[in-house]
């Protein structure tokens with residue numbers, strides 16, 4: 001049997017990893033500023049994480065949601081505390097798309113409506129409704145197409161107000177990334193998020209903060225949406241939550257009342273997933289990783305902004321987009337193969353930095369030096 005060939009691959013096999021360093025099968029070392037797509041939050045093979053997941057595996061790895069799993073309650077308590085949303089409720093699932101799918105369903109159950117507002121450049125995942133709310137027709141199969149999703153220009157308050165004025169009583173939810181990731185590191189403005197909050201309040205629509213990529217402490221606050229100083233009704237999260245173990249969740253405001261059968265999952269919230277997620281929160285808290293993300297991230301952004309060849313630097317904390325002119329399209333590839341540094345990308349020519357939250361200043365400096373050399377070709 002062959003693999004179904006849907007991913008373009010770099011010819012590199014990673015066989016060992018520690019914090020922000022990875023090694024390939026030939027023993028070549030790399031600096032990892034990609035984190036396997038923003039997933040590695042506390043660093044590869046963090047000893048506390050390895051111990052906690054291993055210990056759990058020796059006790060019980062999985063049982064279904066038909067029995068009490070106290071680890072889920074512990075996770076909810078800890079997540080409430082670290083995220084500052086102690087009165088919110090947690091539903092656990094397995095991936096970012098699934099988190100968004102459940103958030104959109106929850107909204108629809110709540111207000112009994114069907115329409116969703118999403119934004120140009122958005123990426124919310126590949127399940128049916130999540131992909132329908134994603135601004136990329138190439139990945140929307142005919143069966144996913146729906147008139148229920150309305151795309152509006154990003155950060156356009158007038159267009160948003162106009163949409164609500166026209167059909168506000170049909171709108172179930174507004175879904176938005178705090179910082180668009182796949183869309184090229186584009187931040188939602190503070191006033192735009194405040195406008196979403198007030199219009200959702202006026203029309204009883206649900207404000208869903210997609211924090212799958214920009215959340216979990218990456219920008220210095222637990223949810224990047226919270227820079228706007230207003231609460232979302234539902235926060236969705238995944239990537240950094242399990243440091244590589246597939247676990248996702250939605251944090252749900254108190255006004256939503258659950259009923260049995262409303263949402264469900266086989267794997268979501270299993271023992272191993274909870275152990276992984278708890279280990280991540282332990283480290284984020286103990287090692288003050290949100291602060292580190294803010295400090296090292298701000299330093300990187302400041303230094304990158306000084307480089308003349310760069311068109312624009314965007315982002316916050318350790319979610320950084322370096323927009324390059326077309327003639328420097330090879331820099332990302334050269335960073336990997338010549339300078340041995342993993343980075344992410346966004347179309348057409350943005351380098352995305354999504355490293356572990358404990359990236360050191362020394363590692364940031366190493367990147368800056370190599371990047372400047374790479375720019376010279």
Ligand SMILES: Cc1ncc(COP(=O)(O)O)c(C=O)c1O
Nearest residue numbers: 095096097123124125181212213
């Ligand atoms: C903002 C955002 N939402 C949702 C998703 C989907 O997450 P997953 O791939 O875990 O389904 C992604 C993945 O890149 C994302 O960046």
